[in-house]
Amino acid sequence: MTEGIIKIFALTGFFLFGVFFVPEALWADTSNPPTNEMLLERIEQLERRSEQQTRQQIISEMRTKYPSLNILGFGNISFSTTDEAGKTSSFRMGQFVLHFSSALSPRVSYFGEISITARRDAGEGDPKASGFDVEIERNIIRFDQGDHLKISAGRFHTPINWWNSTFHHGVWLQTTIDRPSMLGTLVPIHFLGVVLEGALGESSLNLAYNVGMGNGRGKVLGRAGDAGDVNNNKAWFVNVLSKPDRFFGLDIGASVYGDQITTTSGAVFDEMIFSAHLIWSKENPEVISEYANIRHEAKSGGATFDHQSAYLQIAYRLPWLEARFKPYARYEHNKLDPAEPPLSPTSLFKRRAIAGLRFDVSSYAALKIEYRKEKKDSGSDNNSGLAQVSFTF
Amino acid sequence: MSLSGLLKTMRRLLLVTGFLWVLFFQAGVAQAAEDIALVAHPTVPVDNLSFVQARKILLGNHQYWSPDLRVTLLIRAPVARERDLLLKKFYEMSEPQFRQHWISKIFRAETTSGPKVVFSSDMALELLVLIPGSITFVRADQVPKGLKVIQIDGRLPGDPGYSLQ
Known part of the structure; x- marks a missing residue:
């Protein structure tokens, strides 16, 4: 009897040991090996599971995370030759530009832009060697209240010029090799301060506005007051834009900009700029036209100087050869007051005509060739030929 | 014509009419299935959009449904019919122009x-369910029951004059 009980316990112990400790593989029924159908079904199951996991992984990655940094770059390399006295034909490395955009929350976003520019005098030594200048071009933090109000602070492209807002530092985006001459000295490019923008109501005109206040020009008028304003009068601007529903592709707008400028010699001028644009943004045809009137009034003596600058650019994307070719032409006219002390605009040309061809090598790279004819106030004519490869990456 | 002849003619007429009706009905059903539906996450607070409003949303000019709800666009990769139709009807752009449009938008910090x-x-539908404020475009016969289909100019897929046929 006792032996029987011991046997039962022993058998039970062996059974339990087998259940819990013997590897599962040893339990496998090897008398019925899996058929091809079973294996195929198993492979299909595994493939489905893998596909499902991959899709879920992609979907999980696609859900917006904060911060979500995206980097975009622009670059170009050019060659130019000219008959202008004192200038040589040369290759030039254009600006190397990096953009950083990031959503910080559903309503807060950041945008940064850094440029690295080759300069003849950016290096060290005496005389200075050539080298590269690194610059923060834009540095913007924005809070969106909605489509009707977006509040930003930082360093902007002054939005009183359409070209400046749309293409500046993005050479691949623009049809031509260079920007129009009105940008830079005549119309300020950068602005450090606060900007409010948004849609104006809900009409078929699709009106929008930009209002800003900040440091205006620095003592060197082509530069913004990045390290502080040169005087206590802040620069300001207001612009109104419209993209009417009825004419899809049409973009019209007008701006006013006011500032007080102080030159390196200490002279003070009130500055007032009126500008307007009319754009047909489709490529068949593409029409870009802008006008600006720049008025400077001396604080002492009251002398007033007016400058006008305008350009018209027309391009057409040809439908043949996969629509890769886009011929273009632009005419620029600057009517400048040579007596104006702050701008000393005599270095700018009076008229410039360009004609060129853009060839889109790929979706993200373009080759442009261009001929230019410029006439200066002195009466001299200059002819130039340029070629450029521009790209985004 | 005798009565039996008349009946025969009537029968033939009925058969032809029935055949034509079935043919056109089926064609209509097939058309409705091939129309592209604008599908939205349940939180999207609109049931109908005008063509122009839909275009503004697709262009990225209208970015918010309400101050707390951002628009998220889910668009098919190139070659899909849904994408081709959007580019042709709403954007009026080629594929390279479409890419440049969005690069420009990011470039302008918009x-x-x-x-x-x-x-x-x-x-598209899996992601749509997960992201509040999202919209996408899929074939009408692929939209599962219970998802919100937005009318365009008061029309749904299959309706005469629907924009995304």
């Missing part, structure tokens, strides 16, 4: 990214 690219209708 948005931090372009539309989210989805590789199938299933993926």
Whole structure:
């Protein structure tokens, strides 16, 4: 009897040991090996599971995370030759530009832009060697209240010029090799301060506005007051834009900009700029036209100087050869007051005509060739030929 | 014509009419199935959009449904019929122009990214369910029951004059 009980316990112990400790593989029924159908079904199951996991992984990655940094770059390399006295034909490395955009929350976003520019005098030594200048071009933090109000602070492209807002530092985006001459000295490019923008109501005109206040020009008028304003009068601007529903592709707008400028010699001028644009943004045809009137009034003596600058650019994307070719032409006219002390605009040309061809090598790279004819106030004519490869990456 | 002849003619007429009716009805059903539906996450607070409003949303000019709800666009990868139709009807752009449009938008700091690219209708719908404020475009016969289909100019897929046929 006792032996029987011991046997039962022993058998039970062996059974339990087998259940819990013997590897599962040893339990496998090897008398019925899996058929091809079973294996195929198993492979299909595994493939489905893998596909499902991959899709879920992609979907999980696609859900917006904060911060979500995206980097975009622009670059170009050019060659130019000219008959202008004192200038040589040369290759030039254009600006190397990096953009950083990031959503910080559903309503807060950041945008940064850094440029690295080759300069003849950016290096060290005496005389200075050539080298590269690194610059923060834009540095913007924005809070969106909605489509009707977006509040930003930082360093902007002054939005009183359409070209400046749309293409500046993005050479691949623009049809031509260079920007129009009105940008830079005549119309300020950068602005450090606060900007409010948004849609104006809900009409078929699709009106929008930009209002800003900040440091205006620095003592060197082509530069913004990045390290502080040169005087206590802040620069300001207001612009109104419209993209009417009825004419899809049409973009019209007008701006006013006011500032007080102080030159390196200490002279003070009130500055007032009126500008307007009319754009047909489709490529068949593409029409870009802008006008600006720049008025400077001396604080002492009251002398007033007016400058006008305008350009018209027309391009057409040809439908043949996969629509890769886009011929273009632009005419620029600057009517400048040579007596104006702050701008000393005599270095700018009076008229410039360009004609060129853009060839889109790929979706993200373009080759442009261009001929230019410029006439200066002195009466001299200059002819130039340029070629450029521009790209985004 | 005798009465039996008249009946025979009537029978033939009925058969032809029935055949034509079935043919056109089926064609209509097939057309409705092939129309592209604008599908939205349940939180999207609209049931109907005009063509122009839909275009503004697709262009990224209208970015918010309400102050707390951002628009998220889910757009099929190139070659899909849904994408081709959107580019042709709403954007009026070629594929390179469409890419440049979104690069320009980011460049002007108007948005931090372009539309989210989805590789199938299933993926579009799966993502749509997960993201409040999202919209996508899929074939009408692939829209599961219970999802919100937005009318365009008061019309749904299959209706005469619907924009995305």
